[in-house]
Amino acid sequence: MRSEQRPRGEPVLARAARILQAFTPEEPELSVSEVGRRAGLHVATASRLIAAMVGLGLLARTPAGRVRIGVRLWELAQRASPTLGLREAAMPFLEDLHAVIGHHVQLGVLDAGEVLFVERLSARDAVVNVTRIAGRLPVHASSTGLVLLAWAPRELQERVITGPLSAYTPATVTSPARLRALLAGIRRQGHVVCDGHIHADATGVAVPVRSGPDPAAPVVAGLSVIVPSDGRASSLVPALQAAARGIARRVGGSSSLVQ
């Protein structure tokens, strides 16, 4: 059975995964032919796979006949999500920070060398912020990413430092030497303040979140606030560090939550 099924099953799953990747926050609904084009599939193949995925609740059809991610897939991915435990441990602290600081409070984890944001609370009148829940940013550019990178395995650090360092603004750190020094500074100080690294008007302040109260416990997330660039962002570090300790205490009480 094994020799028969390997060549069957895996390509179908890979195609289904490419279909899921076709949908984005900007375009959560697509026509069948758009899905096919983005997934690199013939429209007949896409159409057949989409029909099967709709039947299983992985995708859904809109009243207009377009296709989107199914509620059932969201539920399956969310209810046993590797990030749900972290998110639930962090939420009361994110809410407290958000009530006090306003603007944006967010939590990110390292995934495939990037920051993946797993939670965000935003005020209606907050400063500009490019992140969103389940969005990604390069680690060298975002404050959340920099704290994650500062405690990441050495080989990832070197790969980022010696790789291409894209600039969002003139303030984005794009020099390998400056990035190396910045990471050393973050490890020494326990936080980072990024004034205008992604948008001139916004400053990110981030601290590491550990997997338990032990100060040597692994860093599992980055906690950050995005506030206006008015020179007062540094004053928020103690509030962030206190929240990060609270989250670590709750995370430490659960089993393997993340990554």
Added chain:
Amino acid sequence: MRSEQRPRGEPVLARAARILQAFTPEEPELSVSEVGRRAGLHVATASRLIAAMVGLGLLARTPAGRVRIGVRLWELAQRASPTLGLREAAMPFLEDLHAVIGHHVQLGVLDAGEVLFVERLSARDAVVNVTRIAGRLPVHASSTGLVLLAWAPRELQERVITGPLSAYTPATVTSPARLRALLAGIRRQGHVVCDGHIHADATGVAVPVRSGPDPAAPVVAGLSVIVPSDGRASSLVPALQAAARGIARRVGGSSSLVQ
């Protein structure tokens, strides 16, 4: 190509979907053989499919060799989630309600005849609450479910009213006649107060959330708070109704967000 692939692809996807269903909030990590047992698959088949799904990021292996939902799957399901728009529209209002009322504030949608909770904010010292994000409850038992059912299509109402009505407590509505009258009352009053329907110590208060500011716009979600059963829950109805109107206004500004 079609005649060849239909019998191949669909069973693999169906098996993959059964594998995803094996994971629950209580048991987000399973051994390969546990996954196989729950998915009704031979361990060799499960093992091979799991390996393919791990390769695609749909599943991940823990350091202990167990299996869980992959961060990549969570990201794909979440970033274009059918519930994300609703959740983002609702979040500021959920936060405001939560800051004022405390305990639990939650938002649910109707899916496959049940309430699926898409968001929840909880205080650390809140009253007991059985729901969780991406969790489900029967519509007849929960306050959120009752408001959704009150504006649901007639055939779903009849199916629920004439189907088995499980009891959580002696206060759960399990009589078809009483449920019918309760739904009529909810449509008339625009809210429901469920004192001890799921747990003797907790009262749920729920209101419908419409898809836009028009009072005849379709109901797309139920907004509820779970508070202690101290007889004061009814006083929260105006705050909930105001929040539901605010959410409807924001939902009305976006394209098809839900269901």
